[in-house]
Amino acid sequence: MRKYFLLLLLVIFFSNITAQDQNKNVLFIGNSYTFYNDMPKLVNELFDTNNSSTKINIESFTVNGATIESHYNNKKLESLIKNKNWDILILQEQSMRPIIEKNLFIDFSRKFLAKYSSYSKIYIFQTWPRKNKPEMHKKLSSSFVELKNKIGLDIIPVGEIWNQVINENPEINLYVEDLSHPNIFGSYLAALTFYKFLSKLLGIETLKFKNLDSIKIDKQTKEYLSKKVENYQSNY
Secondary structure, eight states: OHHHHHHHHHHHHHHHHHHHHHOEEEEEEESHHHHGGGHHHHHHHHHHHHOSSSOEEEEEEEOTTOOHHHHHTOHHHHHHHHTSOOSEEEEEOOTTHHHHSHHHHHHHHHHHHHHHTTTSEEEEEOOOOOTTOTTHHHHHHHHHHHHHHHHOOEEEOHHHHHHHHHHHOTTSOOBOTTSSSBOHHHHHHHHHHHHHHHHHHTTOOOOOOOOOTTSOSOHHHHHHHHHHHHHOOOOO
């Protein structure tokens, strides 16, 4: 009896270790482009809906209008990063800074990477142009490519897929009234993109694209956005 009891304890012990190994922690760091429509929560829901084997814990640290520079200097964020085991950090820059202050964008991305790369893998969230300034896309894309080439920070290309959608289907509006922030369509597109790339980065082999029933978007648009992200081939 004692032998079987010890065997049972070993089974439970190793099962718990396996479960812990399958748990993944992801932290989004950004501003309103990240927190609009609680986009990180949508990413979490996509994982819960499509992948039962791996538990993804997604949290966010967002400050309205924040830059990578301000996050680099934020002591609360520093404590959050250093006191929990994060598998991935997703970093978002203020939307105009890669264009109007490119040197600061690159410099503080480099500093952030140097400060925290020993704690977690870090990726950067490529954002999108203003609705009334589509020419911004080329400038943003150029700045992000330059960033990758100079400091080796890999890109989650939300802005690239966003640009394809607004060019192919201009009738699908991804913006709220300020022509900058994402409406629910835009946030869902971003969430789908993060779901795809995080699945790959976290080693989840079976990628499914079952849409969220909770999102108040018509079925046809949901399926289009989902297919667009699923079929996207990154140039980075």
